[in-house]
Amino acid sequence: MTAFVDSAGLWLLGLLGLALILAFVRLLRGPNLPDRVVALDLMTTIGVAVCGVYAVTMDKLVYLDVAIVMALITFVGTVALARYLEEKSKR
Amino acid sequence: MNGMVLEIFCLVLAAIGVFLQIVAAVGVVRMPDLLTRMHASSKAATLGAALIILAAGLHFGGTGPVVRAVLIILFLFITAPVAAHMIGRAGYRSGVKMADETVIDEYRPCVEDDADPGPGTDDHRR
Secondary structure, eight states, X not given: OHXXXXXXXXXXXXXXXXXXXXXXXXXXXXXXXXXXXXXXHHHHHHHHHHHHHHHHHHTOXXXXXHHHHHHHHHXXXXXXXXXXXXXXXXX | OHHHHHHHHHHHHHHHHHHHHHHHHHHHHHOSSHHHHHHHHHXXXXXXXHHHHHHHHHHHOSHHHHHHHHHHHHHHHHXXXXXXXXXXXXXXXXXXXXXXXXXXXXXXHHHHXXXXXXXXXXXXXX
């Protein structure tokens, strides 16, 4: 039973990696800075999800704390970039 | 038996969450426009991450993991709409073009009002 759950966790991690790659494509191609900020935001949200799946798969509770910190840090970074964009567009 | 049912329930929750994350990523790549891209990413990705974290909290069980999971979901659900609002506003005001298929733009008059504050109006936002 646990072996089944473990391999399913590895499959889910692989699929999350696919989502991460897709978001990175937008980060590379995004025509404007806001598109890139959106892609970065999505990548950190996927990172939170990766932390959750990894914690279950490897049976390590610590990774939930990592997910808390990531969920907080991504907000600060996104707000800072949005403020920067808005101030820059005023000039 | 009970533990097995819980494991399968967690697995289903996590699978739905991963599916939503992939939908968000595909939307961010495929959508034509900044605002539609945000529409794809902010809602689906937040719900997907919340489902996965909930599955992790249920998997570990006990007070500590569940409290941590609820904290993460609370943070995500409070911060994601605020961040998306700020990016959308900043992007629109910095002049990012909307898609050609856009039918209506009700925000444009407000921005034009803002750019030219009449006499006697004090702009506190700066």
